[in-house]
Amino acid sequence: MAACSTFDDYGTTKVKDVTQDAADAVEPPEELKDVTQEDADAVEPPEELKDVTQNDADAVEPPECILACQNGGTCTGPNTCTCAVGWSGATCSVAGDRVRVPASGATTTFTMGCPATDGWCGSDEQPAHQVTLSAYQMDRYPVTAGAFKACVDAGGCTDPDLGGTCTYNASGKAAHPINCVDWRQASAYCAWAGGRLPTEAEWERAAKGETHRRFPWGDNCLSSWNSTYCWGAAWTDETANANCREGDCNDGYAATSPVGAFPAGVSPDGLHDMAGNVWEWTSDWWVRTYTSAPVTNPVGPAGGTGYVIRGGAWDSGGGDLRAAVRDYSTPSNRYHGIGFRCAYPPVF
Numbered sequence: 001m002a003a004c005s006t007f008d009d010y011g012t013t014k015v016k017d018v019t020q021d022a023a024d025a026v027e028p029p030e031e032l033k034d035v036t037q038e039d040a041d042a043v044e045p046p047e048e049l050k051d052v053t054q055n056d057a058d059a060v061e062p063p064e065c066i067l068a069c070q071n072g073g074t075c076t077g078p079n080t081c082t083c084a085v086g087w088s089g090a091t092c093s094v095a096g097d098r099v100r101v102p103a104s105g106a107t108t109t110f111t112m113g114c115p116a117t118d119g120w121c122g123s124d125e126q127p128a129h130q131v132t133l134s135a136y137q138m139d140r141y142p143v144t145a146g147a148f149k150a151c152v153d154a155g156g157c158t159d160p161d162l163g164g165t166c167t168y169n170a171s172g173k174a175a176h177p178i179n180c181v182d183w184r185q186a187s188a189y190c191a192w193a194g195g196r197l198p199t200e201a202e203w204e205r206a207a208k209g210e211t212h213r214r215f216p217w218g219d220n221c222l223s224s225w226n227s228t229y230c231w232g233a234a235w236t237d238e239t240a241n242a243n244c245r246e247g248d249c250n251d252g253y254a255a256t257s258p259v260g261a262f263p264a265g266v267s268p269d270g271l272h273d274m275a276g277n278v279w280e281w282t283s284d285w286w287v288r289t290y291t292s293a294p295v296t297n298p299v300g301p302a303g304g305t306g307y308v309i310r311g312g313a314w315d316s317g318g319g320d321l322r323a324a325v326r327d328y329s330t331p332s333n334r335y336h337g338i339g340f341r342c343a344y345p346p347v348f
């Protein structure tokens, strides 16, 4: 549980007037010294004024939070929690940003894989086949670094790797997808949140809808890919639909981006970042083709060497952002291009 009352949970954007800092630094009256926590803050040595930035960070007093902000929420005012993406409510205890697939009805049937007539279609994406799934819910956004931290603080998750382009505890990246987490860590988060990792089929259905399309938004990609795979409308910084490798995609992000930054790229059901930003762990072991795959609620083979990851990432070429693309990773890999989102029981 994120403790609002601790200093670290308070946003660092609020800057206190230096004049006020000087006032705070004045020795308090003797009779107040052992009464309130504010006294501790008030005896900051005045030499801190020499470094304004450092002084501001040290001098900001945490707002009073009687309520505890949960699930990645931070205390941003008196008794006010600002919630991580995907959570809501006064204490950020409500998981409200989930998408039901399908929107109504007990099942959904879609085209899994891609037609061999599509020159982009990889051999492990074939044959295209109709798959029927029982209804489920899925996170609208990838799980964020802020939400994952709440799970760690609550004892439900273990620390991801840090540094480089890893987002955990990285300044300004609480709303970026968590990455640098292995498959078991991702699974543990989903269990903590009341769900599980999606199956590969559930992931693909959520990315493309019931009718096959290359990308969540349709068949076109950016003009700069034309020499290898693509055709269609020009893709510029202003019209980018996803975060993939700079130089190919020109989306403006050299690494992860905040979740939901590309609303033009949502899937037919309104899920964000299904293409790009981070690959997403699924619960299925990878297998070379769909030739013997069940067509109702498939869960993948019983074993394997790598779990399927889906959707491409910020360091992928555009072709890897197609909804049918399959890749896999060893379960222990904590790669900066792999994150996840969770699936949940349906709401009827």
Ligand SMILES: [Ca+2]
Pocket: 243, 244, 245, 246, 249, 250, 251, 252, 253, 254, 255, 314
């Ligand atoms: Ca990018």
Ligand SMILES: [Ca+2]
Pocket: 142, 273, 274, 275, 276, 277, 278, 279, 280, 310, 311, 312
């Ligand atoms: Ca993604």
